[in-house]
Amino acid sequence: MAEVEFSPLTPSCYRALTDKLYDKRKIAAAEIEKMVRDFVMANNTAMLDQLLGVFCAMCDSPNTNTVKGGLMGVGAMAVAMGQPSVVPYATAMIETVLTCFVKSHESRLRYYGCEALYNVCKSVRSATMPSFNRVWCAMAQLKTDPDLNVRSGADMLDRLLNDLVVECVQFDLPSLMPHVRDRVYTDERIVRQLIISWLGHLHSLPEHDLLPFLPELLDGLCESLLQRFLDSIHKRSNTVNFAGMISVLITHIQSQDPNTQRVAVCWTKEFVALAGPSLLPQLAGILLAVLPCLALQDDTRQLTKENAKTISYNLMQLVRPDTSVGNAPFSPPAAAAPAPVQTPPASGINLQAVVEVLTSRLADTQSVPTKVAILKWFRHLEEQLPEAMYQHLDRVFPVLLTKLSDPADEVVVLNIQVLAEICSANPAAPQEIVGSHYFNTVMESLLEVFENNLGLLEDRGPIIIRQLCILLSAEQIFRTLATSLRSNTNLDFVSLMIRQLNTILLTSAELYELRTELRLLTTEESRGLFVELYRTWCLNPIATISLCLLTQNYEHALAVVKCLPSSSGSIEVTVDYLTELDRLVQLLETPIFTYLRLQLLEPWLYPELLDTLYGLLMTLPQTEAFTVLRRRLDCVPNHRRQQDKTPSGVRPQRPKLPMSDEELLAEFHRATERRRQYRELSHTSNLLDKLS
Secondary structure: OOHHHHOOOOHHHHHHHOOOOHHHHHHHHHHHHHHHHHHHHOOOHHHHHHHHHHHHHHHOOOOHHHHHHHHHHHHHHHHHHOOOOOHHHHHHHHHHHHHHHOOOOOHHHHHHHHHHHHHHHHHHHHHHHHHHHHHHHHHHHHOOOOOHHHHHHHHHHHHHHHHHHHHOOOOOHHHHHHHHHHOOOOOOHHHHHHHHHHHHHHHOOOOOOOHHHHHHHHHHHHHHHHHHHHHHHHHOHHHOOHHHHHHHHHHHHOOOOHHHHHHHHHHHHHHHHHHHHHHHHHHHHHHHHHHHHHHOOOHHHHHHHHHHHHHHHHHHHHOOOOOOEEOOOOOOOOOOOOOOOOOOOOOOEEHHHHHHHHHHHHHHOOOHHHHHHHHHHHHHHHHHOHHHHHOOHHHHHHHHHHHHHOOOHHHHHHHHHHHHHHHOOOOOOOOOOOOOHHHHHHHHHHHHHHHHOHHHHHHHHHHHHHHHHHHOOHHHHHHHHHHHHHOOOOHHHHHHHHHHHHHHHHHOHHHHHHHHHHHHOOOHHHHHHHHHHHHHHOOOHHHHHHHHHHOOOHHHHHHHHHOOOOOOOOOOOOHHHHHHHHHHHHHHOOHHHHHHHHHOOOOOOOHHHHHHHHHHHHHOOOOHHHHHHHHHHHOOOHHHHOOOOOOOOOOOOOOOOOOOHHHHHHHHHHHHHHHHHHHHHHHHHHHHHHHO
């Protein structure tokens, strides 16, 4: 900065004022005070204006030491001018100081700014009023500064502003109150103390009436007082009767007033963190009140929702395998009365009451977050307290089944996880799923749900069955479903269900091991499973062929193909039939059937496979599937196709099945006849309906 730019300051004074050492800046400030007094005595306003301009420019500098010098210069100038000379410069001085220091990241700069602001306000006194609100907001901000020196400076400024309000009749209370109201809900303890202190101070002044502003402040004041109590509870948690107070909070959580509910949920969250397992006896009541809060949609109530979610999670962590359990009927508390304290064992839970609350909420709510939270609770209880939960499964199970058709994927997946836990609930033999009453019931109920809601089967069937296969035994699931389907008289549904199961079996990554077992048939269990599936798959001819191809029973697959649409009309060619045949051809081109396509390189070893594929080709109309299969068969080398029947290779021996090919084919014919009779009966029934 050239000399003319910091005139009327001398070069030595400017250098001292911008020095990094405080003592040198202090010496420069003393020189400035003397200079300013001389200008005031001479009534040289031009030089005073010029000097203030220099300090303002210094406060805008990117150099920290220069800014510190500018702040000290403004403060020294205000002190030296005194009343009344400083009044015309009051606003400019205050705005300069406020602009440069409040947002500074350097604590020393904030401290010097606070000092300068104090000196200016102390000098200008009543002239502070036009900028009073900005000064007050800056002071409130500095009250929470991490630096102790800055907070001390803010305390001095606070006391000065209190004095100015008393002596200045032009103080504008209505303009300050919005700033007070904005801070009344703050989480900062120091700011809450500041607000209460100022309100008490203003209320003591007879010329200022706070009553018109009370409706805007009362809720925040009460919350601030409650926060003080909560702070005390944190400090003396070992002497607090949490069980007695949580009953009151449960009532207020169910309040229709958003603020009351917000405070009650906040307190409950703190109580759960402080009291821990001692609140488990009140678990049912807390969940009854908290779970509906998860359904809140209003943006202004998201804090309540998040706190409710935290409460649910933290309570869940308190339930462990060693948690003591009691059972007693649960009576929901009246909205206007404190919730009754349940009385299971100390530090334990009233499991019957908890189950009643969870099942009733799950049955009634439409909120996805609430349903997710409840299902997580059921899953957690099944994992941590399986034996205790076993006696309550008859209450839980029907409600869970109704949620299989829920529109939310997350709800369905969680529901399946809970059902899988229930399927394993067999205290006599926890690892034996087959022996579980609930496993068979789940499978039968699942089929019933699908039969009553075919849209659910199409949309959610694969994800439901695949999830169950991940969580339970895939072999046992398919075996049980196949057995249940054979006794079902609705053959339209049975055929559709078989098609879905067959697609899942052939395409799902989760069933890779099961597919491998069926392809090799090396174990007695896998051969038994094939027969079990075959007896049901017979009710869907295309699924039967695909099962035979998967298990490499090509001779039997050829026999089934020859039974496809014939002069007897036992198998009707429909759009669904052709669609399934098209899908089978597409599946033959997937990696799942790579082994089958490689076997076509040795047609003398697998002649039935080649004949089966040609049989399917002859059955297909000339569609895209026909073209795909024909091109595949064209890839079989002609010279190998024409070799004599004394091959050089050894024909693979297939394992012996529990049923012979003749018995399997007889089973297929019985299924075909059953379908024919069902079709005739359906046609007759439809005709009678039309005639009536």
